[in-house]
Amino acid sequence: LAADRLSFPSMNIVSMSFGSSEFGTIGADNMAFHNIFGILSNAGVTLVASSGDGGSNPDPNTDEYSRSNPLDADYPATDPYITAVGGTDIELNSDCSINTETAWFLDPNNNSGIYATGGGISTIYGRPSWQVGLGVRTGSNRQVPDVLAPASNVKGSSQYPAVVYRSGGTQRQGAGQGTSFSGPIWAGLCACMNQARASASLPSLGL
Numbered sequence: 001l002a003a004d005r006l007s008f009p010s011m012n013i014v015s016m017s018f019g020s021s022e023f024g025t026i027g028a029d030n031m032a033f034h035n036i037f038g039i040l041s042n043a044g045v046t047l048v049a050s051s052g053d054g055g056s057n058p059d060p061n062t063d064e065y066s067r068s069n070p071l072d073a074d075y076p077a078t079d080p081y082i083t084a085v086g087g088t089d090i091e092l093n094s095d096c097s098i099n100t101e102t103a104w105f106l107d108p109n110n111n112s113g114i115y116a117t118g119g120g121i122s123t124i125y126g127r128p129s130w131q132v133g134l135g136v137r138t139g140s141n142r143q144v145p146d147v148l149a150p151a152s153n154v155k156g157s158s159q160y161p162a163v164v165y166r167s168g169g170t171q172r173q174g175a176g177q178g179t180s181f182s183g184p185i186w187a188g189l190c191a192c193m194n195q196a197r198a199s200a201s202l203p204s205l206g207l
Helices: 002-007 027-042 179-199
Strands: 013-016 046-050 083-092 098-103 120-126 141-144 147-152 162-166 172-176
Touching: 013 179, 027 046, 046 179, 083 179, 147 179
Parallel strands: 013 046, 046 083, 083 147
Antiparallel strands: 083 098, 120 141, 162 172
């Protein structure tokens, strides 16, 4: 990523949809990623990452929920250089206005008995100075997610938040969901903000 930034200095946003519970990560890997994230963030790059789909107790290997897994948050979303994006369930009215939007939570009637928005309190990183404000819990450790976006199907239905069309060798389409869908939504919002800031001769958002 840092090398790409040198080749493409206009790269101001990176969206990441990978990770594992902190319990399943290795300290040396965390430090290596943290150093890269720091270089990019200091260069004005906004880094967003999905908060994971394993709810409060993600499996270190599959990122699926089970109460037998350790209570944990997902990395790299917990890194303080990252904007962690969680997921919501959204229900629309017939005119496509929002009826309800709630946190994506475990609901057997929602085809998501092992999936829910990731989130929690980091056991690796301290609370960053900027993590203050209404709704932020007390404590000295990093909390995730920071923001939310639609992730899953409408409760009690099989409606997904988007249909994704991909081309490259083979052409196919499929339903998109999960916090891996929420993260790119925020990356897109940041791109719109950066475009407006550029028009006003302002730098990109950065962290």
